Amino acid sequence: MYDATNVIPELATPLEARFQRDGVVGALGVTNGALDAIERISQVWLHPGDRVIVEDPCWTTQRTLLQMLGLEAVGVTIDDEGIDPRSLANVLSKRKCAALMITPRAQNPTGATMSIQRRDAIRAVIEDFPDLLVIEDDHFSELSQEPYPSLTYGRNLFAVIRSYSKIFGPDLRLAAVCMDQNTADQVHMRQLLGPGWVSHIIQRLTARMLTDEVTMGEIGKAAEIYKQRRDLLINTLAVAGLKAKGVSGFTVYVPVPQESDTVITLAERGWGVQAGGPYRIDSDPFIRVCVSALNPEDVLKFANDLIIALDPSSRILLR
Numbered sequence: 001m002y003d004a005t006n007v008i009p010e011l012a013t014p015l016e017a018r019f020q021r022d023g024v025v026g027a028l029g030v031t032n033g034a035l036d037a038i039e040r041i042s043q044v045w046l047h048p049g050d051r052v053i054v055e056d057p058c059w060t061t062q063r064t065l066l067q068m069l070g071l072e073a074v075g076v077t078i079d080d081e082g083i084d085p086r087s088l089a090n091v092l093s094k095r096k097c098a099a100l101m102i103t104p105r106a107q108n109p110t111g112a113t114m115s116i117q118r119r120d121a122i123r124a125v126i127e128d129f130p131d132l133l134v135i136e137d138d139h140f141s142e143l144s145q146e147p148y149p150s151l152t153y154g155r156n157l158f159a160v161i162r163s164y165s166k167i168f169g170p171d172l173r174l175a176a177v178c179m180d181q182n183t184a185d186q187v188h189m190r191q192l193l194g195p196g197w198v199s200h201i202i203q204r205l206t207a208r209m210l211t212d213e214v215t216m217g218e219i220g221k222a223a224e225i226y227k228q229r230r231d232l233l234i235n236t237l238a239v240a241g242l243k244a245k246g247v248s249g250f251t252v253y254v255p256v257p258q259e260s261d262t263v264i265t266l267a268e269r270g271w272g273v274q275a276g277g278p279y280r281i282d283s284d285p286f287i288r289v290c291v292s293a294l295n296p297e298d299v300l301k302f303a304n305d306l307i308i309a310l311d312p313s314s315r316i317l318l319r
């Protein structure tokens, strides 16, 4: 017997409670992860040649997906509080854009989290563009320590995508999506004609974990450890005069003059970091350091190796 229920009630209850708590109101769906949701929603509303506003820099895989769908990524600048409303207004005033895709918390790679003031300023800018599709990728979901700053309230076309890859593991392949009814109907219809639905076994497992106090307690502890690791690396690099940043997430963004040389020297010294190139449109060079597995006792060594990578003649190392 096939049961094509899109979201089983056992999972719908905790998901809806979380979206409601965050002021996100709409129809619920689940997909095989965040990227699957972005692709499905894009295929419903966007057409090759359409322009999509993204953060600059932004998640590389999202950019690759846009490219494969024939969509043009148009970058807007971003600081620690999220995208810059002036940069957004400027882009919207010059060129017709079909969608805005942003990461309100734990932005990859800058670690930005949108402040409430910034959210209000961005909402005011997009108010004049009622048909703009707004897609929010909340990939860090329960690992985020900040309130959720959604732009979606009152929008015609929107989706808030909440991935459970980061908190429970990427093999889960499940993201919750809260979207307008029209988008939800289209996405569900196309899911039915493809995979059918997201496995109810996986949905049940996710529901159990989301409602289990011990599991969620561990997630809270992990969030705290990521914060400590980010802060330790940023503060250590600051002593050496390096302006690294990352107010949320598990990556630290370090501006560098030369990405590839830095990445290669660090690799020779046993460190794997990512060059900013694939993330950037017009923004400045940087490296992205993932701190999730960076032991506090290794931070000093990493910082000194980075200092040498940036200036091989440097004699001023940290102790």
Ligand SMILES: Cc1ncc(COP(=O)(O)O)c(C=O)c1O
Pocket: 032, 033, 034, 035, 036, 059, 103, 107, 108, 137, 139, 163, 164, 165, 170, 174, 175
């Ligand atoms: C910004 C962002 N969104 C989404 C994802 C992945 O989400 P999913 O595994 O649910 O497709 C990642 C993974 O790195 C990410 O960085």
